[in-house]
Structures are given as C-alpha cells and as structure tokens.
Amino acid sequence: MDTEIKQYTVSVYTENNIGLLNRISAIFQRRHINIESLNTSPSEIEGVSRFTIVINITESQMKKIQGQIEKQVEVIKAYYHTEDETIYQESCLFKIKSDLLFDERQIQNIIKESNARIVTVNKEFFVLEKSGRTQEIELLYRELSVFGIMQFTRSGRIAVTKDEMKISTMLEAFQH
The missing domain is CATH 3.30.70.260 (ACT domain)
Known part of the structure; x- marks a missing residue:
C-alpha cells in the first residue's frame, strides 16, 4: 500500500x-x-x-x-x-501602510522583484496584488511581514491540467 x-x-x-x-x-x-x-x-x-x-x-x-x-x-x-x-496560479492582496511605500526603498524593490502590482494607493494604505505559485506568494508574504501587513487575503488555487481532460466529450453526452 x-x-x-x-x-x-x-x-x-x-x-x-x-x-x-x-x-x-x-x-x-x-x-x-x-x-x-x-x-x-x-x-x-x-x-x-x-x-x-x-x-x-x-x-x-x-x-x-x-x-x-x-x-x-x-x-x-x-x-x-x-x-x-x-499549471496553476493563486492570487493574493496585501494592505500596507502608505508611508512605508514612500519611506522604505526596500519595499519598492520587493514590489519590483516580485512582479507584484499596486492596485490602489491613498493617504492611509496601499494595496498590492500578486498572482503566482504558492512559493512566490509565501516569499512575498515573508518579505513584507517585516514591515507590517495590515491585511492579507489569498485566493484558492485555480488550475488547468497539462493533459486534456475528457470532460467536454463526456458533457456533450450529458447535455443531450
């Protein structure tokens, strides 16, 4: 077994x-x-x-x-x-204090290196979005947690298979 x-x-x-x-x-x-x-x-x-x-x-x-x-x-x-x-991806959002974006050059480098995207910025906070594999998101989380994360949320995995799944043929029969 x-x-x-x-x-x-x-x-x-x-x-x-x-x-x-x-x-x-x-x-x-x-x-x-x-x-x-x-x-x-x-x-x-x-x-x-x-x-x-x-x-x-x-x-x-x-x-x-x-x-x-x-x-x-x-x-x-x-x-x-x-x-x-x-082939899969996950997505996440980080909410972080805005002053860090302007005062911490390191955060700007982390954002650039991780291919994260700034979704919104206001006086109090900014929101980062990152899509990728689990390890990439975990790494970004570790790097940002040093500075303090106000909020964090992560999606479930979305995935497609490398090989064809025969579901489409099956469903054609199912729908008739």
Missing part, C-alpha cells in the same frame, strides 16, 4: 446545486483531511461548475475520496492530478 503523502489538485465538475459544497467538504471532514485550498467557479461548459480542491494525502486515500465525491448526485466527474501535471 502506498504511504507517500503528495499534494493533489482535485477538479470536480458539478451541476450548480445548493448544499453540494457542504456535502463535498464533509467527505474530507469525516476522514480528518484538511483542505489546503478550495475554489469554485464556472467551468468551460455552460451551466457546469468546477470545484478546485488542494489536499495532501496518499494516492490510495485520493482514489477513495474521488469515488465518494463521484457518488454525489450532482457530481458529473472528479479528476485528481499531482502538482507537476497542472
């Missing part, structure tokens, strides 16, 4: 129904598995939603969870992929 814990990105294609998020999260909760990241959005198919969930578990646990998710009536299909099989 495999015991190696890996990070998986789970893509769940669903009909958009109330209460489904609770039932899907309960599948993880019952097994005491922490969800690292969760994003829901429309998918490439009209009327179909996509959940993108990031978890750290073994592959045998992942296969069981995939089966449990697919038992939900509204779930059309669930896929899971390792990090090297996906």
Whole structure:
C-alpha cells in the first residue's frame, strides 16, 4: 500500500446545486483531511461548475475520496492530478501602510522583484496584488511581514491540467 503523502489538485465538475459544497467538504471532514485550498467557479461548459480542491494525502486515500465525491448526485466527474501535471496560479492582496511605500526603498524593490502590482494607493494604505505559485506568494508574504501587513487575503488555487481532460466529450453526452 502506498504511504507517500503528495499534494493533489482535485477538479470536480458539478451541476450548480445548493448544499453540494457542504456535502463535498464533509467527505474530507469525516476522514480528518484538511483542505489546503478550495475554489469554485464556472467551468468551460455552460451551466457546469468546477470545484478546485488542494489536499495532501496518499494516492490510495485520493482514489477513495474521488469515488465518494463521484457518488454525489450532482457530481458529473472528479479528476485528481499531482502538482507537476497542472499549471496553476493563486492570487493574493496585501494592505500596507502608505508611508512605508514612500519611506522604505526596500519595499519598492520587493514590489519590483516580485512582479507584484499596486492596485490602489491613498493617504492611509496601499494595496498590492500578486498572482503566482504558492512559493512566490509565501516569499512575498515573508518579505513584507517585516514591515507590517495590515491585511492579507489569498485566493484558492485555480488550475488547468497539462493533459486534456475528457470532460467536454463526456458533457456533450450529458447535455443531450
């Protein structure tokens, strides 16, 4: 049996129904598995939603969870992929005191080097936006926390697979 814990990105294609998020999260909760990241959005198919969930578990646990998710009536299909099989991004916002932007040349260098973008500036604060891989966002967080972060928020992972997922063909049949 495999015991190696890996990070998986789970893509769940669903009909958009109330209460489904609770039932899907309960599948993880019952097994005491922490969800690292969760994003829901429309998918490439009209009327179909996509959940993108990031978890750290073994592959045998992942296969069981995939089966449990697919038992939900509204779930059309669930896929899971390792990090090297996906192209992903996360996004975050930092709110920082404005005087630091003008008084600390180092902050200006950090912003430039990290490819972060200033979204807004006023007398009290400025807001930075950064999109990238987890490690890039964590690095920027560490660099800025030295100066003090007033607020920080981060999105769930959004991901596409390097290989084609056969969901589109499946859904054409589903919609007829």
